[in-house]
Amino acid sequence: MAEEKRKKLSMVIFSGEMDKLFAAFSIATGAAASNMDVKMFFTFWGLRALKKKVRTGKSLLGRLFGLFYGGDINRASPSKMSFGGIGRWMFKKMMNAKNVPTLAELRQT
Structure with missing residues (x-):
């Protein structure tokens, strides 16, 4: 029997705003839970989702x-x-009251 091809999802995340990051991570988590291959590409302000808390800049x-x-x-x-x-x-505060995972928790999944 031929191996079944998995569906794929590729996303470009270019915004670092909270609601847009939640949407991107929620869609990616749902797709992964549906056994899809998920690739997330971060660029521009979306890179904020991957950054550690450090101050940069020489000037x-x-x-x-x-x-x-x-x-x-x-x-x-x-x-x-x-x-x-x-x-x-x-x-x-609202999301915590409804047991919604944080962005940092969604990033880890």
């Missing part, structure tokens, strides 16, 4: 850019409904 401008935009997956903010900066905290 003053580079360090300032890293300060304002730097950080790891845990500092990702929602694209809309930021509510003056507390949006990330509100979303994390």
